[in-house]
Amino acid sequence: MNGRESLVSLALLSITLGCATAPSSEEIAANAAAMLKSSFKANGQASLDRLKQDETQALCSQLAGKPPSKEVAARIEKINRDAIKYPADGKLLGDWKNGEKIAQEGRGKQFSDDPAGPVGANCYACHQLAPQELSFGTIGPSLYQFGKLRGYGADTQRYAYGKIYNSEAYAACSNMPRFGHSGILNEQQLKDVTALLMDPQSPVNK
Amino acid sequence: MPCAFAQSTVDEIAKYRAALQDGNPAELWEARGEALWKQKRGPKQVSFEQCDLGLGAGVVKGAYARLPRYFADADRVMDLETRLVWCMVKLQGYSEADALKNPFGSGNEKKSDMEALVAYVTSESRGAKMNVALSHPKEEQMYRLGEKMFYFRGGPHDFACATCHGEDGKRIRLQDLPNLTGTEGAQKAYTTWPAYRVSQGELRSFQWRLYDCFRQQRFPELIFASDASVALTMFLARNANGVAFDAPAIKR
Numbered sequence: 324m325n326g327r328e329s330l331v332s333l334a335l336l337s338i339t340l341g342c343a344t345a346p347s348s349e350e351i352a353a354n355a356a357a358m359l360k361s362s363f364k365a366n367g368q369a370s371l372d373r374l375k376q377d378e379t380q381a382l383c384s385q386l387a388g389k390p391p392s393k394e395v396a397a398r399i400e401k402i403n404r405d406a407i408k409y410p411a412d413g414k415l416l417g418d419w420k421n422g423e424k425i426a427q428e429g430r431g432k433q434f435s436d437d438p439a440g441p442v443g444a445n446c447y448a449c450h451q452l453a454p455q456e457l458s459f460g461t462i463g464p465s466l467y468q469f470g471k472l473r474g475y476g477a478d479t480q481r482y483a484y485g486k487i488y489n490s491e492a493y494a495a496c497s498n499m500p501r502f503g504h505s506g507i508l509n510e511q512q513l514k515d516v517t518a519l520l521m522d523p524q525s526p527v528n529k
Numbered sequence: 530m531p532c533a534f535a536q537s538t539v540d541e542i543a544k545y546r547a548a549l550q551d552g553n554p555a556e557l558w559e560a561r562g563e564a565l566w567k568q569k570r571g572p573k574q575v576s577f578e579q580c581d582l583g584l585g586a587g588v589v590k591g592a593y594a595r596l597p598r599y600f601a602d603a604d605r606v607m608d609l610e611t612r613l614v615w616c617m618v619k620l621q622g623y624s625e626a627d628a629l630k631n632p633f634g635s636g637n638e639k640k641s642d643m644e645a646l647v648a649y650v651t652s653e654s655r656g657a658k659m660n661v662a663l664s665h666p667k668e669e670q671m672y673r674l675g676e677k678m679f680y681f682r683g684g685p686h687d688f689a690c691a692t693c694h695g696e697d698g699k700r701i702r703l704q705d706l707p708n709l710t711g712t713e714g715a716q717k718a719y720t721t722w723p724a725y726r727v728s729q730g731e732l733r734s735f736q737w738r739l740y741d742c743f744r745q746q747r748f749p750e751l752i753f754a755s756d757a758s759v760a761l762t763m764f765l766a767r768n769a770n771g772v773a774f775d776a777p778a779i780k781r
């Protein structure tokens with residue numbers, strides 16, 4: 324046995340010994356990676372690269388439900404804010420009627436969904452928006468009268484568009500998807516849902 | 530939109546009530562599962578009565594309330610389904626591919642023997658106190674892997690189990706979401722699966738519940754009886770310790 328091999332077997336031995344007592348966090352991390360690899364299969368549009376985490380996802384997962392520290396939150400918000408792309412034409416508001424459809428649509432990106440079919444944002448899954456829709460979830464805050472309460476000005480428009488584009492830019496480890504950043508909605512759709520929140524004619528602001 | 534929703538809810542509740550009056554249809558799966566358990570099956574023509582679910586060969590009563598657990602013969606932590614697959618391969622002589630196929634049924638054309646067996650075995654733990662041990666280091670490890678999986682964010686929506694099941698009193702649309710990070714939420718949820726789903730006309734196992742939540746999470750497909758499925762089952766079953774198991778149940 325040469326020196327290198329014995330080092331390897333020593334390392335293996337310590338892993339086995341570690342196993343017999345309590346698993347260390349390094350061991351858990353290594354096994355977690357192996358578990359991910361062996362436990363999923365690609366199905367239609369849901370390919371295995373969906374399991375590869377970006378920095379934001381990895382940092383937030385490590386917290387196991389606890390809020391991020393100031394430093395971690397600042398880091399996450401910075402990298403996500405830097406990644407926001409605002410429309411080249413400078414217009415942030417589209418058609419709120421279309422925005423309402425996108426906010427209602429729950430399909431999209433599941434392996435059971437038609438890849439050529441609609442991809443929605445399902446804002447109503449988590450938020451109250453237009454008061455006519457009674458079937459709304461409560462994972463996020465109510466957005467009823469969002470524009471009316473905050474004002475319809477340029478800053479609020481920019482915040483609303485940016486928030487929908489990349490929620491992590493404003494609230495690290497938020498439970499809200501990054502609709503623009505992750506390619507769930509395209510630019511026109513982002514403008515349309517921004518209008519749903521910000522157009523004075525939108526039922527959200529009535 | 531709200532009107533259409535209200536109507537379908539009413540229909541669903543009516544169906545639910547009707548189903549309850551006739552007793553729980555899960556009993557049909559339980560009966561079929563019991564017959565399968567006792568039948569000589571597979572190339573070796575052996576029944577499950579020699580399969581050890583942790584309390585000794587053929588002992589079914591109370592076994593599910595102590596799963597998942599470490600099995601020395603397989604040197605692996607197993608949940609019920611993983612163990613049934615193991616017995617099908619080692620005792621009954623099925624190929625692994627055959628043992629793993631058709632885990633979830635759909636209608637009369639594609640009944641799942643696995644789901645029937647699960648219905649039977651779980652029914653024999655009704656009333657038994659959940660008592661999942663972390664005494665073997667591999668059990669402890671599986672639990673911690675399950676916890677990691679529960680908080681693992683990924684996919685286009687950044688979802689983890691914790692996104693939808695990490696807080697009290699939340700709902701998605703009108704569906705209540707149990708907080709599975711606390712004892713009470715885990716107890717209520719875990720002890721009521723498998724369940725006959727009125728909306729699907731099917732008995733659904735806990736493995737199916739995990740498969741379908743990963744689908745909604747926009748993850749790739751969870752492989753049946755994979756380590757991630759056993760780890761999450763371990764995490765939630767252990768967190769449910771202390772209360773009586775009460776399934777197969779009936780759900781919307």
